[in-house]
Amino acid sequence: MDGHSLREKASQETLASLLQLDPSPIESPLQSPNTDKDLPPLPSEHSDGSRPYLTPRSTGLGLSGHGQGRGAIFYLTRIQRYSSYTFSVFATLHLATTSLIPLVARSVPASESYLLLAREIYQTPLSEPLLVGLPILAHVGAGVALRLVRRSQNLRRYGRNAPAVPVPFSYIALSGYGFAWAVAAHVFVNRGLPLAVEGDSSNIGLAYIAHGFVRHRVMSWVAYGALLGLGCGHMVWGWAKWFGLAQGAGWKVQRLTGNAAVDKETRRRRRRRLLLINAAAAAGVVVWAAGGLGIVARGGETLGWVGKIYDGLFDRIPGF
Structure with a gap:
């Protein structure tokens, strides 16, 4: 028996052929899969390109998503979530002053005073960045970062020589x-x-x-x-x-x-x-x-x- 037969090596040709197949998703694009978790742990590579089976590693920062730590996707998803909560406070006030009150008052001049009153809440030097600016930047930034992290995980998982695996919108x-x-x-x-x-x-x-x-x-x-x-x-x-x-x-x-x-x-x-x-x-x-x-x-x-x-x-x- 060949002594090397028990040591498997990744077949790039087989992997590439599998990746080139047209996907058949179970869910519709409207569905929101559970994206709070990182991809499964990746095996580390030897210098010869072989991928032995290793136990998952964790980092002291807890950003690896393996072992005891939480993954980067976990934290980015929560930044995206809680920033939307904060922005919703501003959106509710803005809806009331730019739509609901004018709808009831039936007049632009009669509604202006309510808009000015609401600005005392969300347009101060402290509240404007906390309720509007920072939540928007955090929400959009976390969304972009999530795509980059998932793309990086796909590249590490499937290899840089394999066809690109896109993260669908x-x-x-x-x-x-x-x-x-x-x-x-x-x-x-x-x-x-x-x-x-x-x-x-x-x-x-x-x-x-x-x-x-x-x-x-x-x-x-x-x-x-x-x-x-x-x-x-x-x-x-x-x-x-x-x-x-x-x-x-x-x-x-x-x-x-x-x-x-x-x-x-x-x-x-x-x-x-x-x-x-x-x-x-x-x-x-x-x-x-x-x-x-x-x-x-x-x-x-x-x-x-x-x-x-x-x-x-x-x-x-x-x-x-």
Whole structure:
């Protein structure tokens, strides 16, 4: 018997051929798999390329995800989760002052005082970075870092000579990246630009938004439509994920049990859950748009010197 036959070596050709097969996922892209854990432990390589079976190692920092420690994905996922909790406080206040109150008051001037009052809560030197700035940066940064960590684990697991193993985008992630761009544009127009040009943003309120819809109707509708649609979709699906409701909320269910009755009931539950989550997201868009687009966007043009200030600001926005 060959003494070397008991020592297995990784076959790159076999591995590559397996990796090139078209995947057949069990879950729909709408589903949110359990991403809190790192990939299984990887064997270390000898200089000759062989991969002996070794027990998992852990580091003193507890970031390896093996043994007693927690993995980097564990901590990044929790940063992403808890930052969304903090940002939701601001989003709730903003929804109330930019949509619900205008919807009840039926007037932009009558709603301005409530917006100014809310700014005393979330636009102070302390609360603005804690409720808005840092949560956004932490949430987006953790999401990007998660993708990089998973990609690095895939490369270490399957080898750099093998075909690249992509980390697929979920619908939650795609809407999140789109929402991040929409929020960045919104912050620039309503907060950053007035501070850079005028030195403060005390004159910026609902009338400023209404003025923009009069002077730049198409761009305003596109920008705020994207902000509301992506924002409500991402936040509702994100909360559904944190509560475990997004898991299995897909249209397609692979038959696993062999029992037609069980499979049919499983598909029915998942479709019902999908419809409920999407209905909640649609309801959020309708509520926000009812006051924000139905009342504020139709508030009319601001005249006088304040209107000229608004025109000067909008003139500095590329594409407007």
